[in-house]
Amino acid sequence: MTGTENQRGGGETVSPEEMTLDQLREEIEGIDRELVELIARRTYVAYTIAQVKDQRDLPIVDEGQEQRVMDRAGENAERFDVDANLVKAIFRLLIELNKVEQRENR
Numbered sequence: 001m002t003g004t005e006n007q008r009g010g011g012e013t014v015s016p017e018e019m020t021l022d023q024l025r026e027e028i029e030g031i032d033r034e035l036v037e038l039i040a041r042r043t044y045v046a047y048t049i050a051q052v053k054d055q056r057d058l059p060i061v062d063e064g065q066e067q068r069v070m071d072r073a074g075e076n077a078e079r080f081d082v083d084a085n086l087v088k089a090i091f092r093l094l095i096e097l098n099k100v101e102q103r104e105n106r
Contacts, residue, residue: 039094046098050105060102066095 016024053060070088077087 042094043098043101047101047105050102053102060099069095
């Protein structure tokens, strides 16, 4: 399935031209819900990492790890043909969010 196709119940592939505006908006709504769920999961794991860092008296900032995350984000963006700069900007925000939460919980 390409990025321009969708699946109806039963596995039938449908082109965007066959979908109504309401159906397309429903699709976006579902994707948005999944994105928020993934951000929540990521935040929870980052919080757990913060606890481990605190127990081991490790610094909050790990520039090498941050760079690996950014590199992976760029590679994944290219893999899915999405603007790498946009994806990296989103990941930079996620990293900053996690660092703020880690600082507040210390």
